[in-house]
Amino acid sequence: xxxxxxxxxxxxxxxxxxxxxxxxxxxxxxxxxxxxxxxxxxxxxxxxxxxxxxxxxxxxxxxxxxxxxxxxxxxxxxxxxxxxxxxxxxxxxxxxxxxxxxxxxxxxxxxxxxxxxxxxxxxxxxxxxxxxxxxxxxxxxxxxxxxxxxxxxxxxxxxxxxxxxxxxxxxxxxxxxxxxxxxxxxxxxxxxxxxxxxxxxxxxxxxxxxxxxxxxxxxxxxxxxxxxxxxxxxxxxxxxxxxxxxxxxxxxxxxxxxxxxxxxxxxxxxxxxxxxxxxxxxxxxxxxxxxxxxxxxxxxxxxxxxxxxxxxxxxxxxxxxxxxxxxxxxxxxxxxxxxxxxxxxxxxxxxxxxxxxxxxxxxxxxxxxxxxxxxxxxxxxxxxxxxxxxxxxxxxxxxxxxxxxxxxxxxxxxxxxxxxxxxxxxxxxxxxxxxxxxxxxx
Amino acid sequence: xxxxxxxxxxxxxxxxxxxxxxxxxxxxxxxxxxxxxxxxxxxxxxxxxxxxxxxxxxxxxxxxxxxxxxxxxxxxxxxxxxxxxxxxxxxxxxxxxxxxxxxxxxxxxxxxxxxxxxxxxxxxxxxxxxxxxxxxxxxxxxxxxxxxxxxxxxxxxxxxxxxxxxxxxxxxxxxxxxxxxxxxxxxxxxxxxxxxxxxxxxxxxxxxxxxxxxxxxxxxxxxxxxxxxxxxxxxxxxxxxxxxxxxxxxxxxxxxxxxxxxxxxxxxxxxxx
Numbered sequence: 001x002x003x004x005x006x007x008x009x010x011x012x013x014x015x016x017x018x019x020x021x022x023x024x025x026x027x028x029x030x031x032x033x034x035x036x037x038x039x040x041x042x043x044x045x046x047x048x049x050x051x052x053x054x055x056x057x058x059x060x061x062x063x064x065x066x067x068x069x070x071x072x073x074x075x076x077x078x079x080x081x082x083x084x085x086x087x088x089x090x091x092x093x094x095x096x097x098x099x100x101x102x103x104x105x106x107x108x109x110x111x112x113x114x115x116x117x118x119x120x121x122x123x124x125x126x127x128x129x130x131x132x133x134x135x136x137x138x139x140x141x142x143x144x145x146x147x148x149x150x151x152x153x154x155x156x157x158x159x160x161x162x163x164x165x166x167x168x169x170x171x172x173x174x175x176x177x178x179x180x181x182x183x184x185x186x187x188x189x190x191x192x193x194x195x196x197x198x199x200x201x202x203x204x205x206x207x208x209x210x211x212x213x214x215x216x217x218x219x220x221x222x223x224x225x226x227x228x229x230x231x232x233x234x235x236x237x238x239x240x241x242x243x244x245x246x247x248x249x250x251x252x253x254x255x256x257x258x259x260x261x262x263x264x265x266x267x268x269x270x271x272x273x274x275x276x277x278x279x280x281x282x283x284x285x286x287x288x289x290x291x292x293x294x295x296x297x298x299x300x301x302x303x304x305x306x307x308x309x310x311x312x313x314x315x316x317x318x319x320x321x322x323x324x325x326x327x328x329x330x331x332x333x334x335x336x337x338x339x340x341x342x343x344x345x346x347x348x349x350x351x352x353x354x355x356x357x358x359x360x361x362x363x364x365x366x367x368x369x370x371x372x373x374x375x376x377x378x379x380x381x382x383x384x385x386x387x388x389x390x391x392x393x394x395x396x397x398x399x400x401x402x403x404x405x406x407x408x409x410x411x412x413x414x415x416x417x418x419x420x421x422x423x424x425x426x427x428x429x430x431x432x433x434x435x436x437x438x439x440x441x442x
Numbered sequence: 443x444x445x446x447x448x449x450x451x452x453x454x455x456x457x458x459x460x461x462x463x464x465x466x467x468x469x470x471x472x473x474x475x476x477x478x479x480x481x482x483x484x485x486x487x488x489x490x491x492x493x494x495x496x497x498x499x500x501x502x503x504x505x506x507x508x509x510x511x512x513x514x515x516x517x518x519x520x521x522x523x524x525x526x527x528x529x530x531x532x533x534x535x536x537x538x539x540x541x542x543x544x545x546x547x548x549x550x551x552x553x554x555x556x557x558x559x560x561x562x563x564x565x566x567x568x569x570x571x572x573x574x575x576x577x578x579x580x581x582x583x584x585x586x587x588x589x590x591x592x593x594x595x596x597x598x599x600x601x602x603x604x605x606x607x608x609x610x611x612x613x614x615x616x617x618x619x620x621x622x623x624x625x626x627x628x629x630x631x632x633x634x635x636x637x638x639x640x641x642x643x644x645x646x647x648x649x650x651x652x653x654x655x656x657x658x659x660x661x662x663x664x665x666x667x668x669x670x671x672x673x674x675x676x677x678x679x680x681x682x683x684x685x686x687x688x689x690x691x692x693x694x695x696x697x698x699x700x701x702x703x704x705x706x707x708x709x710x711x712x713x714x715x
Contacts, residue, residue, distance in 0.1 A: 013618045132570045259646065416556045
């Protein structure tokens with residue numbers, strides 16, 4: 001008999017199962033769940049990227065060693081320039097040096113190891129490296145030191161200002177620099193910007209948030225409703241054998257497959273008041289008074305984004321429903337016809353109940369997609385005119401990246417998240433275990 | 443299913459297909475008109491056909507570079523998420539592990555959350571990691587979209603393979619991982635391919651992350667690049683329509699080649715079989 005080959009370490013089926021699931025679970029936790037929690041945490045701060053004193057989440061009075069070290073270096077450098085251009089400034093400069101050094105000494109004594117961290121930050125700055133590690137650059141400081149530090153800087157800024165009044169021409173520029181650098185040094189002190197639920201109360205009391213919310217709801221209800229209705233008609237129409245099936249299927253898949261941003265650009269052109277054919281035809285037919293109204297009025301804008309979405313997604317809806325229709329056995333219709341049921345009765349008592357779960361699944365995914373609509377509106381109307389087509393995601397994006405207000409933008413994105421969670425819970429209750437059928441053995 | 447298709451049916455069908463295709467037809471007809479005619483007339487056909495808009499579209503913005511960027515990002519995203527997702531889908535559908543319902547529930551929840559809810563933390567993370575304006579900077583956030591999608595679709599394909607295959611593989615002495623790699627995965631290959639197409643299209647079309655993270659023109663993807671053809675002062679419709687035609691061609695080819703698979707992937711799991 002042959003010797004059995006020496007076997008390497010083997011996982012049994014269950015261990016292998018957990019090992020195979022682990023990478024996905026870890027990825028989902030790290031790049032979805034953790035960021036959502038961070039968004040929720042960010043939303044509790046007055047956190048603005050464009051304001052250096054609020055560009056971090058600060059829970060207690062802190063100093064940014066990077067800003068501090070950077071400005072300290074600049075101040076000393078500029079003082080040399082002043083010394084060269086204005087010999088009379090000697091005594092003021094000595095005062096600044098001693099005041100800053102005194103504050104520096106006290107600062108380094110407030111916390112053990114702070115001196116080492118300061119050195120490390122300084123070295124990184126000398127090598128032109130950015131300091132991204134928050135544990136390194138941010139440190140809590142006592143209020144007493146901050147008060148003394150701010151007072152000393154204010155006093156020296158005033159002294160430099162006085163000096164500038166009778167400075168020789170060559171010294172004016174370095175003195176101006178010195179003054180602003182001294183005052184910038186104060187920016188190293190970071191006041192706590194934890195504001196609790198203030199972002200929520202402020203933005204939930206804000207009309208623009210509610211307009212955006214209502215726009216999103218209106219957009220979702222109308223587009224999904226119309227897509228379902230037209231999609232159903234089309235699915236019933238093409239649920240038969242005909243020549244050119246493949247070609248029709250490909251034709252309806254193309255709008256679904258092209259990027260939404262590209263579709264939005266196409267519709268911007270078609271709806272354009274001057275060269276848009278849609279606007280032109282609609283005005284010719286008397287549906288609108290003037291070709292310009294589509295993109296320049298609130299109602300026209302809303303119509304345009306909804307129309308573009310319906311155009312892009314109805315074919316997809318029709319395909320999902322068609323797949324549902326094709327699972328209904330023909331014998332059911334034959335039996336109903338024998339019993340004398342007409343087409344409408346057949347539709348309501350056989351077709352609809354039989355594809356109920358297919359409809360619900362299609363509507364669930366479409367509704368969630370519509371509720372988070374961003375690119376279509378952002379490219380087609382930009383949320384305009386006058387925010388009348390702005391969806392909640394577009395508003396959140398503008399707060400986040402156009403106003404750089406990460407606190408308020410995060411609060412809005414948390415609101416979007418909670419709405420979506422609520423919406424999907426309702427649907428999943430309706431659909432029930434059907435959602436998992438075909439994925440798990442019962 | 444055997445309803446006969448009459449002439450009235452074909453007329454309705456042609457109207458429907460025409461309405462769906464109308465924007466493409468009009469955009470194409472516009473793209474071959476000379477600049478002057480675009481703004482002044484609503485004539486369908488121009489007597490002076492020209493390709494100058496195409497030349498101009500490729501000249502004013504690096505359209506082919508955008509396509510390359512989209513292609514690289516979408517391909518990387520597809521490969522990574524298909525590998526990771528096929529492991530998970532296999533384990534959830536065919537291996538004796540606990541919490542299957544919970545894991546699928548988590549995947550479903552992950553496929554439903556709005557991208558805006560993770561945008562700012564991911565932006566901060568990608569910035570701190572120095573990955574702004576790089577392929578990896580987009581692939582990481584794209585996994586948030588593609589991984590749940592891939593697991594969700596793949597599991598419908600994996601569960602259709604008869605369980606008896608595993609049992610006979612086990613009897614022949616195959617280890618559980620060998621069974622996956624040599625028997626189940628190859629059998630599920632058509633489903634894997636279908637899933638890959640859908641994931642690729644989803645990644646190719648993504649806009650929000652691409653707009654925020656890759657802000658340098660040379661790193662932009664197609665959807666973002668196209669939306670930047672508009673300038674503040676003029677809207678070059680000739681360029682835009684030509685660019686739209688250029689970027690739509692690959693999608694049309696993809697759809698024509700794989701329409702059956704795409705439909706199978708889209709409808710998998712939405713109907714009971």
